[in-house]
Amino acid sequence: MKLLVVSALTALVVTSVAWSADRLTPNEFVMKASEARTAEVEPGKLAALKSNAPEAKAFGERMVADHTMPSELGAAHAAH
Secondary structure (H helix, E strand, O other), X not given: OHHHXXXXXXXXXXXXXXXXXXXXXXXXXXXXXXXXXXXXXHHHHHHHHHOOOHHHHHHHHHHHHHHHXXXXXXXXXXXX
8 A cells, every 4th residue: 555655646746747847947857857756766765675565675676776877867967
């Protein structure tokens, strides 16, 4: 159940960033995307560390892996 709640909240954050993208400057978009990444990575870390269910652990690890690299690329892009 907790995994479902985390997934739903993550979807909400990502969707809100996507909807507002047409009104943001490139730097604002990078900042919002970074905030959304944090909203996905932190629960993923928690699931990977605390869950007793192997599926939830694997999902948490995948969330961390999938959303860490894009943020590193975004930070490098924002610096230019």
